[in-house]
Each structure stands twice: as structure tokens, then as C-alpha cells.
Amino acid sequence: MPTIVHIDIPTDDLERSKKFYSELFGWKFEHPPGMPNYYLIETKDLNGEEGVRGGMGLRGTPDQRMTSYIGVSSVEEYARKVEMSGGKVLNKMPVPGWGYLAICLDTENNIFGLWEENENAK
Template sequence: MPTFIHIDIPTDNVERAKKFYSDIFEWTFEKPSPEMDYYLFSTKDLDGKEGIRGGMGLRGEPDQKIAAYIGVDSIEKYASQIQKTGGKVLNKMPVPGWGTLAICLDTEGNLFGLWEDATEENK
């Protein structure tokens, strides 16, 4: 069943935001690549088990907000269902070596993302 798998947090100051979240919630951060100005983070639930993962980088647009991504097996399949049921797909794009994402709106105007992992064939 598709579920939320990733949260993307835009920041104005990455170091300040990393300190904020790690000091309060004990999240840990790692930089996946020296070329990327982006950090991945890990969380734990209240029982200490692995929680949702996410990423943090500089804000791309002045009004960019936190976005939650739902993991799916096919962006095309779910994008079609979203449009058929009154939602909108605003943008689809590959993330080379990682997968594909789509930014969507539900019927209430809420923004959310879809994420499809890359397969060996399309990495």
C-alpha cells in the first residue's frame, strides 16, 4: 500500500535548520554527495524504531513549503488516477540515479508528491 516515505524541508539556512531539528528531535543528517547542497535525514518513532526519512536543502522558491512524498510503484499509474478523480499533476521529473517524482494537488488544493524509485534499467 502506498504510504508517506519522504518529507522534503526547504530552508533559508541549512546549518541553522539542521541544528534546530537535531537539537529538538535528535534527527541525524548526512550529505549524499559533495556536489549536492542537500542533506538526507533520518528520524525515529516514539519506540525508537526507524521513522520517515527526508531531505533538507535551500528553499527553491520564496513560498516553497514542506512537501510530503508518497512512495508508489508507478508514477504514471497514480498520476492518471489523480487526474481522473479531480486532482492535478503539476510537474513530473526524473531524479537521475534515484527515481522519479511528481508534484500533485489533491481535490482540496493540498500539495503532495509521488516518488517512484529508480530500477536498475533506469538508474
């Protein structure tokens, strides 16, 4: 069953946001190579087990908000399902070496993402 696999947090100040989330929730941040303004986030649930993964980067537009990504077997297949269910696909793109994503709107104008893991994405 598709579930939330990633949250993306836009920020105006990476260091301030890292400090806030690490002090508040104990989240760990890793700076991946080749992504100068982006950090991967590691979370744990209340039992200390691995939680939802995430990322944090500089805000792209003034209205950009936190987005949850649902892991799916195929972004193409689920993008069609979004549209057949009355939603909209705003953008689809590869994340080279990581996978494919699509940014979507549900029927209530809430933004969410689809994520397909694929190391061969180009």
C-alpha cells in the same frame, strides 16, 4: 498500500535548520555526494525504529513549503489516478539514480508528492 515515505523540507539556512531539527527531534543528517545544498534526514519513531526518511535543501521559491511524498509502484500510473480523482499533476521528473517523482495538488489545493524508487531512473 502507498504510504508516506519521504518529507522534503525547504530552508533558507541549512545549518540553522539542521541545528533546529537535530536539537528538537534528534534527527540525523547526511550529506550525499553530488548534492551540495541538500541533506538526507534520518528519523526514528517513538520506539526507536526507523521512521520516515527525508531531505532538506535550499528553498527554491519564496512560497515553497514542506512536502510529503507517497511511495507508489508507478509515478505514471498514480499521476493518471490523481487527475482522474480531480487532482492536478504540476510536475513530473526523474531523479537520476534514485527514482521518479511527481508534484501534485489534491482537490483542496494541498501539495503532495508521488515517489517511485528506481535506481535506473535517468
